[in-house]
Amino acid sequence: MMRTSLTVRNVTKQFSGQTAVNDVSFSLEPGERVALLGHNGAGKTTLFxxxxxxLKRDRGEIEVLGDLPGSDGARKHMAYLPESVAFSNVLRGREVLAFYARLKGVAQAEVGPLLERVGLAEAANRRVATYSKGMRQRLGLAQALIGQPKLVLLDEPTSGLDPISRQNVYDLIAEIAGQGTSVLMSSHALTELAPRTDRILILSKGTLVADDSLTGLRAKAGLPIKLKVWTRPGAAPEVAATLGSKQMNGRSVDIDCRLDEKIPLLSAIGALGPLVEDVEVHAPGLDDIYRHFSETVHKGA
Amino acid sequence: MLSRILAIAMQELRIGIRNRWIVLATAILAVFSLALALLGSAPAGTLGVDRLTITVASLSSLSVYLVPLIALILAFDAVCGEIERGTLLMTFSCPLSRSEFLFGKALGHSLVLLIALGVGYGVTAGFMILSGAGSIAGLVDFLRLIATSVLLGQCFIAVGYMLSCLTRQSVTAAAAAIATWLVLVVLYDLALLGALVANPEGVFASSIFPYALLLNPADSFRLFNLAALGASDLVGGMAGVAETLPFSPTSALVSLAMFAGFAMSGSLLLIRRIAP
Incomplete structure (x- = not known):
């Protein structure tokens, strides 16, 4: 049996009276990709x-690959990519990676293939000063992949990247997770990470408010599906009355419904025949779900 | 352990070469030392002393000012600069101890200094030997000067690390480094001389002043080098003190090494408390 990569139990951290991380518990299994979401200052970086x-925690326990955080045993098999790294501009990409490989005690022969894997093989002998933001981020990511770590922490790995670079990052993350590496990555937007993760943790003002898969979160949030029915001119009141809606807007009727009501409602709309011209269905978006979770806690507090 | 220290040292050396730090420091040392050698060698002929030795005496006064400055500029950024750039987070997430990190930095910076001193002063030595002004004895003095300059540099490199650990921003660290240089290298001597001039026969002159010299690495360096040259009668001034000291000049060398050791231990203690 493979052991849990990371266990965080009831961890609390305060900075001069202000609670940055409040009683947070979760764990990561081998090969799992987990997104840690939270607004700026929610405690993601403190947790990392x-x-x-x-940083020392005030209360609670953290176990990294069966070792204490920061111990040589833990650091040997984990890797970290900070939110913003500025490598020395005068160094070449290959030299940066070779340096970290030496620090991690990994053979220099790994450097070449790793550069190829992140798509920097051609730029390997150029100075970091000539790299684009995406290339720098991929270089940082390559650093985090040296020596096949069992746990990788990525702090906002895709922030500020264009869609194609972002896609490359996701592909790499999927690849290493496929090899059994647990990946914990943070972001401040659900839309950036959700489709490519196994589980989502939402941190709001230091408190963990959600720990579930995207489907699970969707169900728990119970946000309504919004239907917009476009009617023939003048038919809106009739359509609204038939469907039991009070929201009319000239030529369209708005209806909110639960997931299990969607199909009956659609067939009812279909039965209206020529009165209806078009139907739009809006499932709650990722941002809606994220807002739902981070705001519920704010109201409760 | 050694491979990680070497990795950091080599990276530091590479950066030193690439960002022209070594070139600049070497050029400054070469220009100043050549100027001193050419201007200062004029009166030596009548004294019958090796001209290279005279030059070494002038160069040790040059080292007192330039080496601490170069060392502090090399070192002030070592910790807080890496925190600012985010690379320290990355480096410390590797299985590497804080002392390995700092020893690697110190080794790399010492090498940068050694290269700058070796080439910068070496140009002057080579020039003098080629012009028929040098001898083997003079060359030994020269090597002693370079070796002790590196030791002096290490004192200030370690002081630079301490400043770098104590400040969160490299701008603040840079200001602190310049202030430290001013106090230890310039103002300290002025204050001592002032006190000495005010009361040349008192208790201060006989029993406090010599030890006050030992406490400051810049003064220990000057004391040891001038005493070793036996050149105090040539150079005069503060160097004349060497003969009236209540201890042997070797104590100055020991004191220099101890200062380097203490400053390095201090920076090792401070870096343990850093949360990058």
Missing amino acids: KMILGF
């Missing part, structure tokens, strides 16, 4: 720094 052993 505690997992890395840079």
Whole structure:
């Protein structure tokens, strides 16, 4: 049986009276891709720094690959990509990777293939100063992949990247997760990460408010599906009355419904025949779900 | 352990070469030392002392000012600069101890200094030997000067690390480094001299002043080098003190090494408390 990659139990951290991380618990299994979401200042980076052993926690326990955070045993098999890294501009891409390979005690022979894997083979002998933002981020990612770590922490790995670079990053993450590496990545937008993760953690003001798959979150949020029915001119009141809606807007009728009501409602609309010209169905978006979870807690607090 | 220290040292050396730091430091040392050698060698003929030795005496006064400055500029950015760039987070997430990190930096920066001193002063030595002004004895003095300059540099490199650990921003660290240089290298001597001039026969002159010199690495360096040259009668001034000291000039060398050791231990303690 493979052991849990990361266990965080009831971890609390305060900075001069302000609670940055409040009683957070979760765990990561081998090969799992987990997104840690939260607004700026929600405690994501603080949590990462505690997992890395840079910050001491006030309460709770953290176990990294069966070791204490920050111990040599833990650091040997984990890797970290900070939110913003500025490598020395005068170094070449290959030299940066070779340096980190030496620090991690990994053979230099790994450097070449790794550069190829992140698509920097051709730029390997150019100075970092000439790299685009996406290339720098991929270089940072390559650093986090040296020596096949068992746990990888990525702090906002896709922020500021164009869609294609972002896609490359996701592909790489999927690839290493396929090889059994657990990946914990943070972001401040659900839309950036959700489709490519196994599980989503939402941190709001230091408290963990959700820990579920995207489908699970969708169900728990119970947000209504919105239907917009376009009618023939003048038919809106009749259509609204038939469908039991009070929201009319000239030539269209708005209806909110639950997932299980959607199909009956659609067939009812179909039965209206020539009165209806078109139907639009809006499932709740990722941002709606994210807002739902982070705002419920704010109201409760 | 050694491979990680070497990895950091080599990276530091590479950066030093690429960003022209070494070139700049070497050029400054070469220009100043050549100027001193050419201007300062004029009166030496009548004294019958090796001209290279005279030059070494002038160069040790040059080292007192330039080496601490170069060392502090190399070192002030070592910790807080890496925090600002985010690379320290990355480096410390590797299985590497904080002391390995700092020893690697110190080794790399010492090498940068050694290269700058070796080439910069070497140009002057080569020039003098080629012009028929040098001898083997003078060359030994020269090597001693370079070796002790590196030791002096290490004192200030370690002080630079301490400043770098204590400040969160490299701008603040840079200001602190310049202030430290001013106090330890310039103002300290002025204050001592002032006190000495005010009361040349008092308790201060006989029993406090010599030890006050030992406490400051810049003064220890000057004391040891001038005493070793036996050149105090040539250079005069503060160097004349060497003969009236209540201890042997070797203590100055020991004191220099101890300062480097203490400053390095201090920076090792400070870096353990850093949360990158």
